[in-house]
Amino acid sequence: MRPCATVTSHPSTSPRAAALNPSPVPPPAAGPWRLLRPLLFRLDAERAHQLGVLWGSSGLAVWLARLAGGRRGADVARAPELATRVMGLSFPNPLGIAAGLDKDAQAVGFWQALGFGFIEVGTVTALRQPGNPRPRVFRLPEDGALVNSMGFPSAGADVVATRIERLRQRDLLQVPLGINIGRSKVVPAAEASADYRRSFERLGELADFVVLNLSSPNTPGLRDLQAGDQVQAIVSALQRPNQALSAPKPLLVKLAPDLTDAEAVGCARAALAAGCAGLVVTNTSLDFSAVAADTAGLHGGLSGRPLFARSTALLKLLRAEIGAGPVLIGVGGVMDAASATAKLAAGADLIQLYTGLVYGGPSLPRTLLGELPARVMAGRGASKQ
Numbered sequence: 001m002r003p004c005a006t007v008t009s010h011p012s013t014s015p016r017a018a019a020l021n022p023s024p025v026p027p028p029a030a031g032p033w034r035l036l037r038p039l040l041f042r043l044d045a046e047r048a049h050q051l052g053v054l055w056g057s058s059g060l061a062v063w064l065a066r067l068a069g070g071r072r073g074a075d076v077a078r079a080p081e082l083a084t085r086v087m088g089l090s091f092p093n094p095l096g097i098a099a100g101l102d103k104d105a106q107a108v109g110f111w112q113a114l115g116f117g118f119i120e121v122g123t124v125t126a127l128r129q130p131g132n133p134r135p136r137v138f139r140l141p142e143d144g145a146l147v148n149s150m151g152f153p154s155a156g157a158d159v160v161a162t163r164i165e166r167l168r169q170r171d172l173l174q175v176p177l178g179i180n181i182g183r184s185k186v187v188p189a190a191e192a193s194a195d196y197r198r199s200f201e202r203l204g205e206l207a208d209f210v211v212l213n214l215s216s217p218n219t220p221g222l223r224d225l226q227a228g229d230q231v232q233a234i235v236s237a238l239q240r241p242n243q244a245l246s247a248p249k250p251l252l253v254k255l256a257p258d259l260t261d262a263e264a265v266g267c268a269r270a271a272l273a274a275g276c277a278g279l280v281v282t283n284t285s286l287d288f289s290a291v292a293a294d295t296a297g298l299h300g301g302l303s304g305r306p307l308f309a310r311s312t313a314l315l316k317l318l319r320a321e322i323g324a325g326p327v328l329i330g331v332g333g334v335m336d337a338a339s340a341t342a343k344l345a346a347g348a349d350l351i352q353l354y355t356g357l358v359y360g361g362p363s364l365p366r367t368l369l370g371e372l373p374a375r376v377m378a379g380r381g382a383s384k385q
């Protein structure tokens, strides 16, 4: 494993990689990010990320990000044609922060001020845990990609719940908040349902929607939980406490892009049959064949531009298979307005990004939203009040 976190391109890029990832240049950076990005990219990727989250948790960062959005009525992120209503929730726009960026809900106000229309925090585990040894995040700049093997470092459900309780009490949330929960590493697979239930009982009431992460490649055995009977068992275990809430929360299952089409459809059907509102498509991939960089020695989940083709194909397939009703959140390789538009056209109600923000910087959400064609937004979400 390389000590430094940036991997450069391999001279003999495979034809498949070239076909799937046709632009072997780093994604563009605009404004001050053009100057800041090269400096941050000298640091270990996780260290740079932590600095970003630390900055985002400061009042100054939130104030500056709000200032960049301009007056509320003139903010492109709140343009009326972007408003989206799904799962009974109102989203000012359909672009959200993907899970993993703010695992412990430390900078929620900042993501909101950058213009994101919703936030998914987590993955949160019931028990506090450190995750895998470092280094565990790697940049592949010429692929516009990251590889991570974080393994759910989490402050644990209690700490995250306390943070969100504070946000709720002070009425600081203006966009829907999703909470992504995952299995604690020390809990055996056979006890997964009870572990998810424990997280849900602490966090469910505080969320606008809850995502069950069954698809991270970095927790041994987690992806086996995507088998139909396992999905049904876990969702059913949560539905009992969920239905006891004054307003039950929409539950979504997050899928891996490495499932076969048939497996993904089977998992989706099992989740919906157990009462889920929809699916998040997709998590990171173990398939590096669309990557130009030399990935020898790297292990973990791939995100960013090389993930776009598979995650979008799966999204399109699932929309065709499950029909218009269930909610689909499209994530994987959203880097700009073109890739965001393609996700929406493939059937996503909402979209998310992580890697795009690392390369595009904090102005990306508003730039992207400002370039979303009005025709893409017309009539969306009307059937999912």
Ligand SMILES: Cc1cc2nc3c(=O)[nH]c(=O)nc-3n(C[C@H](O)[C@H](O)[C@H](O)COP(=O)(O)O)c2cc1C
Residues within 6 Å of the ligand: 098, 099, 100, 101, 103, 122, 123, 137, 146, 148, 150, 152, 180, 213, 216, 254, 282, 283, 284, 302, 303, 304, 305, 307, 331, 332, 333, 334, 352, 353, 354, 355, 356
């Ligand atoms: C460093 C890193 C950490 C991540 N952590 C999580 C996580 O804790 N839970 C989760 O469901 N997804 C996690 N993801 C996956 C993202 O939420 C997203 O599904 C994936 O990165 C594809 O989107 P992107 O191409 O926009 O990055 C992580 C991704 C990265 C790059």
